[in-house]
Amino acid sequence: MTGLTCHGCVETVTAQLIAVRGVKEVNIDLVEGGVSTVSVVADRELTDGEVEGVLHAGGAFALARVDAMSFLGSTTNAPDLAVDVLFFDGAEELDAIGPWEVLRFWAELGDRRVDVRAVSLDGKSVRCAKGLTVDVDGSLGDRPIDLLIVPGGRGADILAGDLEQVGRISRLAEQGATMASVCTGAQVLGAAGLLDGINATTHWMARGQLQKSHPSARISSGERWVDSGDVVTSAGVSAGIDMALHLVDRFDSRAVAHRICSVMEYPWHPEARGEAVIST
Amino acid sequence: MTGLTCHGCVETVTAQLIAVRGVKEVNIDLVEGGVSTVSVVADRELTDGEVEGVLHAGGAFALARVDAMSFLGSTTNAPDLAVDVLFFDGAEELDAIGPWEVLRFWAELGDRRVDVRAVSLDGKSVRCAKGLTVDVDGSLGDRPIDLLIVPGGRGADILAGDLEQVGRISRLAEQGATMASVCTGAQVLGAAGLLDGINATTHWMARGQLQKSHPSARISSGERWVDSGDVVTSAGVSAGIDMALHLVDRFDSRAVAHRICSVMEYPWHPEARGEAVIST
Numbered sequence: 001m002t003g004l005t006c007h008g009c010v011e012t013v014t015a016q017l018i019a020v021r022g023v024k025e026v027n028i029d030l031v032e033g034g035v036s037t038v039s040v041v042a043d044r045e046l047t048d049g050e051v052e053g054v055l056h057a058g059g060a061f062a063l064a065r066v067d068a069m070s071f072l073g074s075t076t077n078a079p080d081l082a083v084d085v086l087f088f089d090g091a092e093e094l095d096a097i098g099p100w101e102v103l104r105f106w107a108e109l110g111d112r113r114v115d116v117r118a119v120s121l122d123g124k125s126v127r128c129a130k131g132l133t134v135d136v137d138g139s140l141g142d143r144p145i146d147l148l149i150v151p152g153g154r155g156a157d158i159l160a161g162d163l164e165q166v167g168r169i170s171r172l173a174e175q176g177a178t179m180a181s182v183c184t185g186a187q188v189l190g191a192a193g194l195l196d197g198i199n200a201t202t203h204w205m206a207r208g209q210l211q212k213s214h215p216s217a218r219i220s221s222g223e224r225w226v227d228s229g230d231v232v233t234s235a236g237v238s239a240g241i242d243m244a245l246h247l248v249d250r251f252d253s254r255a256v257a258h259r260i261c262s263v264m265e266y267p268w269h270p271e272a273r274g275e276a277v278i279s280t
Numbered sequence: 281m282t283g284l285t286c287h288g289c290v291e292t293v294t295a296q297l298i299a300v301r302g303v304k305e306v307n308i309d310l311v312e313g314g315v316s317t318v319s320v321v322a323d324r325e326l327t328d329g330e331v332e333g334v335l336h337a338g339g340a341f342a343l344a345r346v347d348a349m350s351f352l353g354s355t356t357n358a359p360d361l362a363v364d365v366l367f368f369d370g371a372e373e374l375d376a377i378g379p380w381e382v383l384r385f386w387a388e389l390g391d392r393r394v395d396v397r398a399v400s401l402d403g404k405s406v407r408c409a410k411g412l413t414v415d416v417d418g419s420l421g422d423r424p425i426d427l428l429i430v431p432g433g434r435g436a437d438i439l440a441g442d443l444e445q446v447g448r449i450s451r452l453a454e455q456g457a458t459m460a461s462v463c464t465g466a467q468v469l470g471a472a473g474l475l476d477g478i479n480a481t482t483h484w485m486a487r488g489q490l491q492k493s494h495p496s497a498r499i500s501s502g503e504r505w506v507d508s509g510d511v512v513t514s515a516g517v518s519a520g521i522d523m524a525l526h527l528v529d530r531f532d533s534r535a536v537a538h539r540i541c542s543v544m545e546y547p548w549h550p551e552a553r554g555e556a557v558i559s560t
Contacts, residue, residue, distance in 0.1 A: 094381040094544065097412070101374040101517070104410035118412060125415070130384035132377070132398060135405070135413035204545065236545035237381070241518070264374065265484065265516035 079115035081251060083147040087120045087136055090155020093128045094237050095182040099149045102244035105260045110252045121165055129153035141168050145177045147247065151240065152183025152203060160187040170194075173230065180232040180247060182240030189231060190214045198228040203236030224269075242268055359395035361531060363427040367400045367416055370435020373408045374517050375462040379429045382524035385540045390532045401445055409433035421448050425457045427527065431520065432463025432483060440467040450474075453510065460512040460527060462520030469511060470494045478508040483516030504549075522548055 085100050096118075103116040120126045123139035140148075150156070150169070159165055170192040173179050181189045186202040189195055190210060195217040202210045204221065211219040220226055225234040225243035227250070234243035245268045249257040254270065261268045365380050376398075383396040400406045403419035420428075430436070430449070439445055450472040453459050461469045466482040469475055470490060475497040482490045484501065491499045500506055505514040505523035507530070514523035525548045529537040534550065541548045 092381075093377050093384075097373050097377045100412065101372075101410060104373075130381060131417075132380065133415035135415075137411075205543075236543070238521070238544050238546040263485075263516070264518050266518040 078113075080112040081114045081147065082143060082145045083114060083116045083149070084119045084138070084140070084143075084145050085116065085149040086140060086151065087118055087126045087128070087134055088155045088159055089126050090129050090153050090158060091126065091151045092153030092156075092183060092237060093130050093132050095151030095153055095185065095240050096128070096149065098238060098241035099151075099180075099182065099244035101264065102241060102248065102260055103149070105263060106248045106252065106256065109259050109263070110248065110256045112252050114252075121168075129155060140165075141172055144175065145172065147178045147180060147251070148172055149240075149244070150179065150181045150185035150188050152181070152185040152187075152206075152236070156184045156188055160191040166191045178230055178232065178247075180234070180243060182234045182243065183236045184210075186210055186233045187213070189233065190217065194231050195233075198231055199226050200228065200231065200233040201226045201235050202233060205236070241266060246270065358393075360392040361394045361427065362423060362425045363394060363396045363429070364399045364418070364420070364423075364425050365396065365429040366420060366431065367398055367406045367408070367414055368435045368439055369406050370409050370433050370438060371406065371431045372433030372436075372463060372517060373410050373412050375431030375433055375465065375520050376408070376429065378518060378521035379431075379460075379462065379524035381544065382521060382528065382540055383429070385543060386528045386532065386536065389539050389543070390528065390536045392532050394532075401448075409435060421452055424455065425452065427458045427460060427531070428452055429520075429524070430459065430461045430465035430468050432461070432465040432467075432486075432516070436464045436468055440471040446471045458510055458512065458527075460514070460523060462514045462523065463516045464490075466490055466513045467493070469513065470497065474511050475513075478511055479506050480508065480511065480513040481506045481515050482513060485516070521546060526550065 083103055085096055085103065087096055100116070100118065103114070107114045107116050117137040118134065119138045119140050119142070120136045121140055123136065123142070125133055125135045127133050148169070166188065169179070169188060173192060173194055179189055179192075179194055181202075183203045184206045186195065186200055187206070187210060189200075190213055195210075195214045197216045199218045199220055200210075201207070201220050201223055207219050207221060211217065223235065224239045225232060225246055227246065232243060232247065234240050245257045245260060245266070248260060249270060257268070257270065260266075363383055365376055365383065367376055380396070380398065383394070387394045387396050397417040398414065399418045399420050399422070400416045401420055403416065403422070405413055405415045407413050428449070446468065449459070449468060453472060453474055459469055459472075459474055461482075463483045464486045466475065466480055467486070467490060469480075470493055475490075475494045477496045479498045479500055480490075481487070481500050481503055487499050487501060491497065503515065504519045505512060505526055507526065512523060512527065514520050521544075525537045525540060525546070528540060529550060537548070537550065540546075
């Protein structure tokens with residue numbers, strides 16, 4: 001590694017590397033102005049890209065090559081948690097990509113091995129509600145998952161009325177996936193029968209309609225998200241970011257959630273559940 | 281229009297339609313349980329889709345057909361403001377799509393005629409920092425613009441080092457476009473010479489490096505965004521949403537910015553400039 005000129009640099013780089021998921025130990029043999037040797041002990045294999053990404057964020061340090069990285073080994077390559085973010089035509093961009101950002105940071109910075117993908121109903125690219133076209137990594141249900149994020153947007157109403165697609169979502173829930181909706185994505189979970197008798201929320205403008213469609217659901221107001229165990233629902237659009245941070249808190253740890261808030265500079269309130277923004 | 285059963289419905293629909301940009305007057309001739317006639321007077325042509333979108337959000341009202349819409353006419357089809365959001369390989373998703381969401385809502389709900397596009401350096405699709413591939417509407421500089429959003433992410437550092445691309449950004453600034461960066465997008469504006477002698481901000485982790493690269497810039501901390509007139513910069517990742525709302529406030533009105541906060545359920549603080557999230 002080049003660019004290390006003092007013990008301050010060593011401390012900076014050590015702190016940055018220790019923050020990487022799986023890293024247990026960092027030792028730096030400083031050669032001022034030359035090529036310093038960095039030894040990293042981790043419980044999983046780190047890629048050059050991961051190490052470079054971390055170093056890049058913090059300063060002008062360049063990685064000469066990775067040649068002193070010990071890998072403690074792992075019993076399996078499978079992730080601890082498989083997470084899919086569902087995209088569909090007319091999905092509200094921020095509903096999906098707010099959680100996407102949080103969850104992909106989780107995959108980078110978390111203490112658990114998390115694999116996060118973007119999926120669509122058929123694996124093809126989708127045109128979101130505000131006109132952005134997004135490519136995806138796979139299709140809904142093409143692998144067992146632990147968590148599905150269902151965004152809202154005008155496409156969610158159409159999806160909620162499509163019995164075949166709703167059936168695919170029901171099956172994922174039956175197979176044990178936690179289902180998390182953002183905004184009017186709650187209509188999709190409702191159509192799949194997942195809101196009956198539980199506490200849930202949605203966009204403030206859509207609460208009345210959701211309550212009417214699902215009389216046994218208890219639709220609450222004033223909360224950024226509602227965690228009912230197997231089903232988690234959030235308020236409108238930006239509240240999906242808060243819910244995703246809560247999911248990191250729940251499935252990993254509060255410390256990891258705060259780490260993500262810090263890199264995203266997002267003011268998340270785990271206890272207060274955020275400020276309600278119901279009208280102006 | 282069908283589904284209107286009482287004067288409460290009439291009030292709801294009237295309020296929803298009045299909120300649409302350009303609508304000046306709404307009159308509803310109620311036929312309970314049948315087809316009511318809705319007359320809309322607007323200073324621009326409304327599409328069926330726009331009207332349906334609004335009605336859909338609020339309840340179970342269905343549009344039979346649009347046949348009583350008066351169009352006051354407009355002197356020009358050109359937008360008041362042309363806004364491009366720049367995407368590039370390695371751009372942080374939320375840096376770009378947070379503002380995208382705000383600005384596209386502005387185009388729908390604002391009092392000014394705003395045209396917002398996604399662009400890339402060459403008009404081709406890009407792969408963002410967290411792996412999402414996004415298609416775009418055009419390429420940087422292919423039309424005169426009033427405002428450019430430059431996101432951060434690891435791709436921003438590469439872009440900042442590419443003299444040819446930085447030159448294209450300088451030229452847009454010279455032609456009068458307001459330049460707005462999110463997160464480490466400030467490095468790109470800095471490379472274009474746009475930060476010299478002005479107040480600016482960036483991601484808290486990148487402040488030191490930005491200050492070092494641009495000694496005459498005054499890099500501040502603790503603010504979600506810094507408006508220096510022709511150049512506006514925001515703190516990291518999610519702060520781009522706050523900055524975009526400020527740009528709506530500045531180029532349109534505070535009322536429109538609050539309208540967007542309301543539909544996005546985003547707790548924006550125009551005076552306080554948001555809560556600083558510098559570390560955990």
